[in-house]
Amino acid sequence: MDRIETDLCIIGAGSGGLSLAAGAVQMGARVVLIEGGEMGGDCLNYGCVPSKALISAGKRAQAMRSGHRFGVAPVDPQVDFEAAIDHVRSAIETIAPHDSQERFEGLGVHVIRDWARFTGPDEVVAGDTRIRARRFVVATGSRPFVPPIAGLDEVPFLTNETLFEQRTRPDHLLILGAGPIGLEMAQAHHRLGCEVTVLEAMSALGTEDPEMAAVVLARLREEGIEIRENCAAEAVQAVDGGIVLETASGRISGSHLLVATGRSPNLERLDLESAGVEYTRRGVTVDDALRSSNRRIYAIGDAAAGQMNFTHVAGYHAGVLARSLLFGLPAKAQDAHIPRAIYTDPELAQVGLTEAQAQARYGARLEVVRFAYAESDRAIAEGATEGLIKVMIHRGRPVGVSIAGAQAGEMIAPWALMIANGLKMKAMANTVLPYPTLAEIGKRAAGAYFSPQLFGSETVKRLVRFVQRRIP
The missing domain is CATH 3.50.50.60 (FAD/NAD(P)-binding domain)
Incomplete structure (x- = not known):
């Protein structure tokens, strides 16, 4: 040896x-x-890279269905599912040499x-x-993680490790788990022509801010994805080449089963x-x-x-x-500054504390400001007005930021920078951004924080009147 x-x-x-x-x-x-x-591990081969590649394919298909408000006649896309999986493989193979x-x-x-x-x-x-x-x-x-459900070990099922080997489009994909993986894959497959039913034993996106999760779930349901909450699978069996899930509310049948219940x-x-x-x-x-x-x-x-x-x-x-x-230097891992994102459409991103967590920690000392996508000129121009940003502030510094809406995963970046470096809200308010961009939504949220101090203060108004009387 x-x-x-x-x-x-x-x-x-x-x-x-x-x-x-x-x-x-x-x-x-x-x-x-x-x-x-x-x-390259899970991320390259079974997780982040292939899932985002499939999501990208689904977005192209969905764009063909939703052009009517822009003057483009909607059409039902002809989806080549095998070619979509080839795109997934190509993305992996392109990145693989680096790893x-x-x-x-x-x-x-x-x-x-x-x-x-x-x-x-x-x-x-x-x-x-x-x-x-x-x-x-x-x-x-x-x-x-494969849950201990009766019969599950006797039926064929998919996980993220085998999902992207599936070159034939599922007719009806059943998904156990309405977390990030489950919902990302639900939307991607539905947009590529699959019927999709998601079962969640508790609340969908249950670890996220409920106000933000509601934005995402509303869109998924609007697109036709069935999401059943508080609906645990009690048993599984294979029937006529398909899958049947037994739940407290009845039987649910599908052609394929994806297990996305954790890690x-x-x-x-x-x-x-x-x-x-x-x-x-x-x-x-x-x-x-x-x-x-x-x-x-x-x-x-x-x-x-x-x-x-x-x-x-x-x-x-x-x-x-x-x-x-x-x-040999002291170093400790922390997580207060770590962002996360869910790549559904619209996306959901979070850094720091959620509103509930911040409220529990800071109580009456917490300030919360919101700004809606619907008030953004760029969001209006893009037809992407669903969603909002919510900033939790303590003593002038953001301690948590939640974003639900278009490109939320990109828009969380400056807030992750601010929280990681302990910057105050004035750092965002003082930043000049190109117009029109979705990034302005974050700056407008900072403006909403300072507006009451500037425009609602009698002290400020008296000062301005005093200065104006003395300016020649």
């Missing part, structure tokens, strides 16, 4: 593992990167393509290689007990510095318990560890 001694051993070549490996090796560390599956084994070996990373397991507190085995390292990072990501960390192969690493079903137990119960071993991204499960969070964690592991 081959033996390697190294500074840093990273297990998992997804977003976080790749970012840390690239940074560490280029700054002089010896790095071993172990990956038993696909380079490839060849690229990282070219950077100087020792890449091992096999599954890793710990054999002690400072050692792992991967295939025929034993690796000892000063520090280990578990970056193994997550997989779809589970990929830890089962690692034999963490041998390394003295504590973990739960939510991931490796880590402190604010992302260190586990074994001081040599860290966990990032979806593999770390209590963290937000997003690709960009794994990348952020890689930066935190680069600071501490490579330079």
